[in-house]
Amino acid sequence: xADELICRVRKRLRSGFELSAELAVPLAESAVTVLFGPSGxxxxxLLRILAGLEDPDEGTIEFRGTAWFDSARRIALAPQKRxxxxxxxxxxxxxxxxxxxxxxxxxxGGRAAEMxxxxxxxxxAARYPREVSGGQQQRVALARALAAQPVLLxxxxxxxxxxxxxxxxxxxxxRGMLVASRIPAIVVTHDRAEAIAIGDRMAVLVDGxxxxxxxxxxxxxxxxxxxxxxxxGVENVLPAEIxxxxxxxxxxxxxxQHLQCIDRGESGPFVACIHAEDVALSRDAPEGSSVRNRVxxxxxxxxxxxxxxxxxxxxxxxxxxxxxxxxxxxxxxxxGDGVCAIVKATAVRSA
Amino acid sequence: xxxxAIWLSIRLAFCTTVVLLVVGVPLAAWLAFSxxxxxxxxxxxxxxxxxxxxxxxxxxxxxxxxxxxPLGALYGRVTGSMLPFSFQGLLIASALYSLPFAVQxxxxxxxxxDRKLVEASxxxxxxxxxxxxxxxxxxxxxxxxxxxxxxxxxTMGEFGVVLMVGGNIAGVTRTISISIYDQVQALRYDAAxxxxxxxxxxxxxxxxxxxxxxxxxxxxxxx
Numbered sequence: 001x002a003d004e005l006i007c008r009v010r011k012r013l014r015s016g017f018e019l020s021a022e023l024a025v026p027l028a029e030s031a032v033t034v035l036f037g038p039s040g041x042x043x044x045x046l047l048r049i050l051a052g053l054e055d056p057d058e059g060t061i062e063f064r065g066t067a068w069f070d071s072a073r074r075i076a077l078a079p080q081k082r083x084x085x086x087x088x089x090x091x092x093x094x095x096x097x098x099x100x101x102x103x104x105x106x107x108x109g110g111r112a113a114e115m116x117x118x119x120x121x122x123x124x125a126a127r128y129p130r131e132v133s134g135g136q137q138q139r140v141a142l143a144r145a146l147a148a149q150p151v152l153l154x155x156x157x158x159x160x161x162x163x164x165x166x167x168x169x170x171x172x173x174x175r176g177m178l179v180a181s182r183i184p185a186i187v188v189t190h191d192r193a194e195a196i197a198i199g200d201r202m203a204v205l206v207d208g209x210x211x212x213x214x215x216x217x218x219x220x221x222x223x224x225x226x227x228x229x230x231x232x233g234v235e236n237v238l239p240a241e242i243x244x245x246x247x248x249x250x251x252x253x254x255x256x257q258h259l260q261c262i263d264r265g266e267s268g269p270f271v272a273c274i275h276a277e278d279v280a281l282s283r284d285a286p287e288g289s290s291v292r293n294r295v296x297x298x299x300x301x302x303x304x305x306x307x308x309x310x311x312x313x314x315x316x317x318x319x320x321x322x323x324x325x326x327x328x329x330x331x332x333x334x335x336g337d338g339v340c341a342i343v344k345a346t347a348v349r350s351a
Numbered sequence: 352x353x354x355x356a357i358w359l360s361i362r363l364a365f366c367t368t369v370v371l372l373v374v375g376v377p378l379a380a381w382l383a384f385s386x387x388x389x390x391x392x393x394x395x396x397x398x399x400x401x402x403x404x405x406x407x408x409x410x411x412x413x414x415x416x417x418x419x420x421p422l423g424a425l426y427g428r429v430t431g432s433m434l435p436f437s438f439q440g441l442l443i444a445s446a447l448y449s450l451p452f453a454v455q456x457x458x459x460x461x462x463x464x465d466r467k468l469v470e471a472s473x474x475x476x477x478x479x480x481x482x483x484x485x486x487x488x489x490x491x492x493x494x495x496x497x498x499x500x501x502x503x504x505x506t507m508g509e510f511g512v513v514l515m516v517g518g519n520i521a522g523v524t525r526t527i528s529i530s531i532y533d534q535v536q537a538l539r540y541d542a543a544x545x546x547x548x549x550x551x552x553x554x555x556x557x558x559x560x561x562x563x564x565x566x567x568x569x570x571x572x573x574x
Contacts, residue, residue, distance in 0.1 A: 053473070079474045
């Protein structure tokens with residue numbers, strides 16, 4: 001059987017909104033799939049349909065070859081039978097039970113103690129959910145879900161209930177916990193930075209339809225269409241290393257190239273994000289310019305979309321630039337040409 | 352003071368409360384969670400004793416449990432005795448009369464349980480019945496306590512229904528309020544005053560406890 005989650009569903013909501021989504025998630029090779037999209041795009045509805053909390057009007061859901069839902073064959077497995085752990089936005093911990101009782105609520109033999117230990121909850125065991133912080137509640141919810149030995153984890157905006165500082169702190173931690181659990185996870189988010197930090201794969205949902213899916217880097221770098229590009233917001237997502245910092249500037253090493261950006265106190269692995277609109281092109285390296293970053297590269301492709309031209313470069317790393325079609329024509333940019341990409345330091349941002 | 356009547360009322364109120372917990376909790380659960388379109392009819396039916404004059408309700412119950420009705424006839428065949436003017440008949444009437452007092456607070460409390468907690472339990476693989484027992488009932492315990500207390504108190508004070516269905520048999524169907532009525536009829540105002548005061552004090556204490564437990568007693572579960 002294919003180690004895949006395949007979902008093709010349609011559902012019309014009372015509001016008139018129609019969800020019509022096709023999604024295939026390879027479970028083996030990707031730990032975390034991000035379901036990304038603006039609010040109102042149907043992400044949460046799709047997640048609830050996967051969990052069995054709502055039934056689609058028609059379609060099929062197949063998990064590792066087992067039909068979870070099939071409107072034609074009148075199959076609709078109850079949530080209990082699917083064993084998909086669901087993490088609600090506000091965590092939905094049982095308020096009348098302690099942390100330990102929550103984790104043990106549906107735990108298979110010995111799993112509760114194991115989870116309490118691996119999620120570092122021993123000190124909180126006797127407390128009630130309202131007595132622990134948001135970040136701790138998230139850990140309890142995850143431990144509770146994993147103790148029940150789910151086959152799949154579904155997380156609905158897992159960081160949205162936290163305040164901004166804890167959200168940043170929990171981002172990397174959450175990914176660590178998901179990967180360590182070795183249970184494939186689908187995470188709903190509308191936050192690009194969160195998608196980049198947590199996900200391996202990403203499916204972009206716009207107006208109830210899955211517009212594109214693939215690896216996070218791939219989707220961000222090559223949005224399938226303008227709608228996806230607009231919703232993901234940034235084309236260049238470049239894993240980088242911090243090579244130096246002085247005078248309030250960071251020097252990043254990306255492959256063999258160096259880029260400078262404003263030092264906002266980041267440390268550790270750095271993901272540089274650059275809007276394609278912020279990448280200007282020049283035939284030669286400009287002299288006497290204020291722009292800090294000038295990177296030599298080779299044109300891979302030029303696609304004209306209305307008044308704009310989308311130029312893909314190979315600078316030792318892939319870099320996308322969007323310039324006006326007029327400029328592309330004036331510079332006579334062709335695939336294979338050597339050009340210089342110009343990026344202001346302020347246009348390079350951390351994810 | 353008519354201790355026999357007081358003791359009878361307490362026994363009746365206790366039995367009625369037990370019957371209503373057994374019948375009312377599942378009924379309240381159905382009202383709170385059913386998506387049936389005709390649910391409103393059952394809601395109206397349950398609330399009926401609130402608005403019907405006790406004599407009318409008592410009259411219908413008397414007909415329904417009388418020896419000529421299928422229920423009364425069946426009871427007569429099985430037990431060899433009759434329901435009207437017996438403690439058992441009184442119990443049926445009391446349970447019906449106090450039904451809304453048990454069902455409304457419980458259904459309201461069930462309805463107020465966060466839906467996400469129920470769904471979280473389902474997704475953890477816990478069955479619907481076990482989720483009801485382990486999540487919904489504990490979170491609605493205040494409403495269940497309120498329903499039980501109100502059923503007890505309401506039964507303690509009932510008069511019209513009792514008179515219609517049970518009559519006035521000392522030790523069998525003569526409850527505290529009928530005893531007061533008798534005392535007034537016999538112009539024994541001292542005794543009536545004493546018994547009334549007891550009932551007044553009892554009712555006030557019960558209501559005070561109920562309101563202390565839960566502020567929202569009269570919320571009908573209408574979403």
